[in-house]
Amino acid sequence: xxxxxxFIAMAVGILFLMLCNIYRVVAGPTVIDRMLGMNVIxxxxxxxxxxxxxxxxxxxxxxxxxxAYALLNFITTIAAARFYQRLAQPAxxxxxxxxxxxxxxxxxxxxxxxxxxxxxxRKETP
Amino acid sequence: MTWDTSLLWQFDILILxxxxxxxxxxxxxxxxxxxxxxxxxxxxxxCLMWTHMMAVDVAFTEAAVGAAISTVIFLGTAxxxxxxxxxxxxxxxxIKQLTIVIGVICAVMMLTAxxxxxxxxxxxxxxxxxxxxxxxAQGYHETATPNVVTSVLADYRGYDxxxxxxxxxxxxxxxxxxxxxxSHKHRKVLHLRPKREGRDTVLRGAAxxxxxVMQIFALYVLxxxxxxxGGGFQGGVIFGASFILLALCYNLxxxxxxxxxxxxxxxxxGGVLLYAGIGAACLGLGKNFLGYAAxxxxxxxxxxxxxxxxxxxxxxxxxxxxxxVMVSLYYDLASGGDLEDGL
Numbered sequence: 001x002x003x004x005x006x007f008i009a010m011a012v013g014i015l016f017l018m019l020c021n022i023y024r025v026v027a028g029p030t031v032i033d034r035m036l037g038m039n040v041i042x043x044x045x046x047x048x049x050x051x052x053x054x055x056x057x058x059x060x061x062x063x064x065x066x067x068a069y070a071l072l073n074f075i076t077t078i079a080a081a082r083f084y085q086r087l088a089q090p091a092x093x094x095x096x097x098x099x100x101x102x103x104x105x106x107x108x109x110x111x112x113x114x115x116x117x118x119x120x121x122r123k124e125t126p
Numbered sequence: 127m128t129w130d131t132s133l134l135w136q137f138d139i140l141i142l143x144x145x146x147x148x149x150x151x152x153x154x155x156x157x158x159x160x161x162x163x164x165x166x167x168x169x170x171x172x173c174l175m176w177t178h179m180m181a182v183d184v185a186f187t188e189a190a191v192g193a194a195i196s197t198v199i200f201l202g203t204a205x206x207x208x209x210x211x212x213x214x215x216x217x218x219x220x221i222k223q224l225t226i227v228i229g230v231i232c233a234v235m236m237l238t239a240x241x242x243x244x245x246x247x248x249x250x251x252x253x254x255x256x257x258x259x260x261x262x263a264q265g266y267h268e269t270a271t272p273n274v275v276t277s278v279l280a281d282y283r284g285y286d287x288x289x290x291x292x293x294x295x296x297x298x299x300x301x302x303x304x305x306x307x308x309s310h311k312h313r314k315v316l317h318l319r320p321k322r323e324g325r326d327t328v329l330r331g332a333a334x335x336x337x338x339v340m341q342i343f344a345l346y347v348l349x350x351x352x353x354x355x356g357g358g359f360q361g362g363v364i365f366g367a368s369f370i371l372l373a374l375c376y377n378l379x380x381x382x383x384x385x386x387x388x389x390x391x392x393x394x395x396g397g398v399l400l401y402a403g404i405g406a407a408c409l410g411l412g413k414n415f416l417g418y419a420a421x422x423x424x425x426x427x428x429x430x431x432x433x434x435x436x437x438x439x440x441x442x443x444x445x446x447x448x449x450x451v452m453v454s455l456y457y458d459l460a461s462g463g464d465l466e467d468g469l
Binding site for chain 2: 012015018019025026034035037041042048049052053056060061062064065067068071072073074075078080082083084
């Protein structure tokens, strides 16, 4: 029995489900929606790559790619979550110039301080 | 009923549609986190496209680089610069519009150029008539490497791959030269960064169980490149990703205690040096630069097998460089150069 039409139909069906996730990624009101959408798309990509392999009859070629995806998709999600974690935390009060370098020691030259601090100073003046 | 699987147009049209949607959205969205996420989705889709085009090695590289590393590096950079970006500044809006104009001009030029390109899998295209048949016919007999992509990459086109590794190495060097700061200068910037809270028990447990698997898998990908898709680039990226995962789940200091910065730099340079050194050894033994057949007497095997071993050795060199460069890029970009605290 030729199962190829079945697999092709399944692949196209999963692609349509992916389209739904794309909608969530594009429209998603919050960043968390987008993160979840990306994660689900990654999972679907994993399945789809195996399906392409099955359709072409060379599934052993594609298993490595899907394994890499399954391992690495995890990292992206964690990185996005870490980013969001920092974004959600309130920023600490910005230090004053004199308090910022209490223990810098004698090797901190005068010329260094404004160069590093200038972005934060610029932030306060519109 | 027969299905011509290479021309599954439903598949292609859906993927291309989603890719266009993602590309436009990534530009239009406010906020760097959202844009980075949409770029990640784009990378998933293009990997799917390449898989469908049977460009398995390219798809593997995209899977390794695009799905994980590039998004993580985007996010690491974004969290560092995010605090200094002011929204709705008229000058930046102008730059954004200028970018759109440049993008449209480039798109028009490329679309005009596509008419001259050969069709997908066109047997009459120059690449299919002149170069590929030779490689496909002789590749296995000359190099004992079943995966013709690997033999072309590391043997027939060894120069290209060597300089690719050099380019990767140069990228890490440039990022380091631009961003790296000595330890006493960073103190003020560091105060602006909120401390991470929480104990992350689940995350750390997951990292502990997944990282050894990831590293073994990376070594497998590196060594098995002769027989299946994979090789130095992909294996190196996956190995580097394991250190980045460590830094994400614990913190940057924890990862840096395991893989110190000077060791990272030694690995960056050492991989390229290994590659070039093998080429120079071949030169010294009386053959061409990177002509691995010269190593046959040294290794005690036939010339064919010597080329296979030479490919493996240079892949190891590429893998070491790429692994160290990925880690170095993450260290520098995510911490803003002070190596105190990452993403």
